[in-house]
Amino acid sequence: xxxxxxxxxxxxxxxxxxxxxxxxxxxxxxxxxxxxxxxxxxxxxxxxxxxxxxxxxxxxxxxxxxxxxxxxxxxxxxxxxxxxxxxxxxxxxxxxxxxxxxxxxxxxxxxx
Amino acid sequence: xxxxxxxxxxxxxxxxxxxxxxxxxxxxxxxxxxxxxxxxxxxxxxxxxxxxxxxxxxxxxxxxxxxxxxxxxxxxxxxxxxxxxxxxxxxxxxxxxxxxxxxxxxxxxxxxx
Numbered sequence: 148x149x150x151x152x153x154x155x156x157x158x159x160x161x162x163x164x165x166x167x168x169x170x171x172x173x174x175x176x177x178x179x180x181x182x183x184x185x186x187x188x189x190x191x192x193x194x195x196x197x198x199x200x201x202x203x204x205x206x207x208x209x210x211x212x213x214x215x216x217x218x219x220x221x222x223x224x225x226x227x228x229x230x231x232x233x234x235x236x237x238x239x240x241x242x243x244x245x246x247x248x249x250x251x252x253x254x255x256x257x258x259x
Numbered sequence: 260x261x262x263x264x265x266x267x268x269x270x271x272x273x274x275x276x277x278x279x280x281x282x283x284x285x286x287x288x289x290x291x292x293x294x295x296x297x298x299x300x301x302x303x304x305x306x307x308x309x310x311x312x313x314x315x316x317x318x319x320x321x322x323x324x325x326x327x328x329x330x331x332x333x334x335x336x337x338x339x340x341x342x343x344x345x346x347x348x349x350x351x352x353x354x355x356x357x358x359x360x361x362x363x364x365x366x367x368x369x370x371x372x
Contacts, residue, residue: 180358192349192363238302242357246292246315249302 149174151241153250160229161258167214168224168253170239179243181215181222186252187235195237198222231257260286263352263364271370277338280367284331284352290314291333292361293325296347305348308333309356337369345371 150173160166172181183195198206198215205213210230214223226233234257239250264283272278284291292315293305304317308327325335331352337344347368351361 182360184363189365190347190368191365192351194360194362197360242361244357246304246307246317246357247294247351247361248304251301 149176149179149241149243149245149248151239151248151250153237153239153253155253156251157254157256159256159258160226160233162229162231164229165225165227166229166255168226168237168239168255170222170224170250172220172222172239172241174220174241174243176243179241181213182240182242182247183211183213183222183224184238184240184249185233185235186238187232192238196224226255229257231259233257263350263362265348265350265364265367267367268365269368269370271372272340273372274340274342276340277336278340278369279334279336280348280350280369282333282335282350282352282364284333284350285362288352288354288362289331290353290355290359291327291331292351292353293333293335294349294351295319296349296366297345302349305335340371342371345369 179200181198185193196208210227236252241248290309292307307315311327327333347366349366350364353359353361
């Protein structure tokens, strides 16, 4: 079964600084998709970024970018120029031939 | 385009009762998935519906059930509620299948007393 591991339960970052959230996964599938979702205190889960495993190029979305290392099964999220509104739980998720599998999440605090 | 909507947003029930939660997907999305989120277990997949058929099912007891209507709206039902069923229940919709991005609703907070 596929598993997703987020080794950092909590992280903090100064406003305007850069932070990287880690995620590793385990799978025997060759074709799959990886996601980062953000869940602010309002609880609405919001898609941050999506990566197709067959694409070597790392996905980017404005201040958010990923470092996808397929061989290492690593999928980290980099947030640049952090803003107060980035404070939330961040979930890494995997989707292949099975429904979405989520990591336990990383709680990100942004310090003004 | 309107997002995924879930009703009600909050529910308080007592043990032994049953509850029905509703989810309306994004227009054009035919797949609807349900997740249970708790502090201890995190996000766990309940089931997925596509074209009114259950396509995938998570590891939950038979007290948890669902259905999908011809307009892709979905409901989930929990019978004989237990204290451990207290959770945030999230619904997500996608166009077709696991290759498509899932978009989540705001969730229904269920409290079982």
